[in-house]
Amino acid sequence: MRLSLRAGERVFINGAVLRVDRKVSLELLNDATFLLETHVLQPEEATTPLRQLYFAAQTMVIEPVNAARARELYRALQAGILDAVTEPAIRDGLAAAGACVEADRLIEALKLIRGLYRSEAALFAAAPGPEIPVGPAGLSGPEPIPRTA
Numbered sequence: 001m002r003l004s005l006r007a008g009e010r011v012f013i014n015g016a017v018l019r020v021d022r023k024v025s026l027e028l029l030n031d032a033t034f035l036l037e038t039h040v041l042q043p044e045e046a047t048t049p050l051r052q053l054y055f056a057a058q059t060m061v062i063e064p065v066n067a068a069r070a071r072e073l074y075r076a077l078q079a080g081i082l083d084a085v086t087e088p089a090i091r092d093g094l095a096a097a098g099a100c101v102e103a104d105r106l107i108e109a110l111k112l113i114r115g116l117y118r119s120e121a122a123l124f125a126a127a128p129g130p131e132i133p134v135g136p137a138g139l140s141g142p143e144p145i146p147r148t149a
Contacts (some may be wrong), residue, residue, distance in 0.1 A: 001028040003036070010037040015064040017143050035108060039114075049084075050120045053077045057097075058114045073100055089119045095145050 003026045005011060010019045011026070012035040028034070035058065046055040056077055059070035078098055085091060093116040098110035 001032075001035075002026070003028065003034070010060050011035070012037075012040070015062065017062075022124070028046070033061055033101075035107065039110065048120055049077065049081045050090075050113055050116050052093075052096075053081065054110060057101060057106055057109050057113065060101070061110070087119060090116055090123070093119070094097070128129065138148055 003011060005020045005024050005026065007022045010017055012018075013028070014032050014034070016081065040062070041051060041055050041058055043055065046052045053074060056070050057072040060067040060074070062071070075098075078094055082091060082094060093112055097109040097112040097116075100106070100112065
């Protein structure tokens with residue numbers, strides 16, 4: 001497996017964090033679990049149920065010493081999502097991702113979960129929500145100031 005990294009980019013390999021100071025290519029000559037920085041979800045970005053599930057799976061990759069606790073959290077989150085969602089695409093995707101987690105194919109599980117983000121967004125967009133007034137008489141704010149020539 002060949003990885004190409006830009007200057008300052010990080011990669012997580014078997015629980016180790018590597019940062020390169022210049023553009024570099026790495027060739028992994030044996031089996032290794034790695035996660036590129038661009039696929040790492042920050043805690044404050046875990047704002048939806050699927051993103052929280054992703055974060056739990058990601059923790060198993062990045063922090064192998066905490067993998068058992070993260071796996072328990074993953075299972076609890078997955079069960080909660082499955083209890084709340086009837087959308088077949090999400091349920092099937094979660095079943096596949098869960099099987100990958102149980103088989104320690106964590107990177108594959110992360111890819112599957114990321115692939116469900118659009119379905120989750122569509123589900124949230126279609127869900128009826130409470131009307132939230134945004135100002136006096138439902139106005140969204142002050143009128144724009146017209147430009148003068």
